[in-house]
Amino acid sequence: MYSPLRNSRVKLSLGQIFWHEVGQGPNLVFLHGSWHDSSQWLRTIEHLSSYFHCFVPDLLGFGESEYPNIHYSIDLEVECLAEYLNTLKLQQVYLIAHSLGGWVAASYALKYPDRIKGLVLLAPEGVQAGxxxxxxxxxxxxxxxxxxxxxxxxxxxxxxxxxxxxxxxxxxxxxxxxxxxxxxxxxxxxxxxxxxxxAELVDERLPLLTAPVLLLHGSQDTPAAASLCQSYADLAPHTELQSIDPGSSNLPEEVPELVAKYIRDFVK
Structure with a gap:
């Protein structure tokens, strides 16, 4: 059944957060990559909204979320994400994240392990790869x-x-x-x-990650992206690594239906 996309905003202690929301079912929260905003995931969630409740925020300082004049850090983004999820009363979620969003997601999962059911990470930053x-x-x-x-x-x-x-x-x-x-x-x-x-890299803490992790990278992406995924796979205890072919550096927009299939299979 078709579910309309809703756009919302909420005022948090650090600033206003904008997000897209659609669907019903288990809660999936999508975090965009370094050079993107929440629109990066819109084509992917079209294939997921019949099965899941999808939340797609702009991180603080990105897209349509507020851009306060403060010193940014991964920990600040993690605390903003935590407040956002608390405000929406989302107790347990799957985090699906790309690049910089993956660093935030992994850091959140390490800090709040009881709030995470699983992670799907695409070329996640946050490790000393190379x-x-x-x-x-x-x-x-x-x-x-x-x-x-x-x-x-x-x-x-x-x-x-x-x-x-x-x-x-x-x-x-x-x-x-x-x-x-x-x-x-x-x-x-x-x-x-x-x-x-x-100090904010997660290399030394990843062995403590309790949530299951699915790692995705494009077969035609850069060697650096493949190295990031491999580092997470080597360090985190419960991981599955998949190469998507065809696929380059922006899988959510390049092959959204295929990415959605991997997410569905992982969550179910």
Missing amino acids: NLQQRWQIASWLVARPPVFFWLLQAIYPIAKLFGGKKKIEGLLHFRNRLIESAVAIQLLFRRTRAEII
Whole structure:
């Protein structure tokens, strides 16, 4: 039976949170990725609303949620999520999360294990997979102030077009635009002190995770994404790792029906 999508807002102690909601049944809460907002999950929940009660919030500082002028951290996002779930009287939930949202979800599950029935994580951040500084170095250069790297890209673009580098430069410039629109993600991932970022990684705590975890990554995603999933699979005790083919870096929008099938099978 068709269930209409509802949009709502609630005022919490840290700011107002916006979310989409649809369906009935077991409670599924979806957290978006680093460079996205709640709309990332809309195509996926179309295939789930007949079976589950889906909640899809914008994290604090993202999308249509409030963007207070505060110092952001993963723990702050976790506490905001906890208050949001308490306000909606959601006692036990499944968390389905991508990228940065996966880091928040795993941290929440470790802090509130009795509130979590299971996790579905897609290329989740939050572990020391590879060299963290190196992985985000280009992104850091793209949004550096003054924008020297951006000026360099603009300068070499006409030459790059002559030698087959047009798509690569355009891809970097497009990525820069997405970064600029994601100020909180930038702060959480690489614009804090290294010590603060390291302190919030979950590597050492994942062996304590009691909830079952389904890990998904696209077969055509980056090696870094595969490494993130493998790190979670190696460290958390109750995990299942699946590679989705075809699939790249944004599975909820690329193959929503397939992602929904994995979620249905995991929850049931």
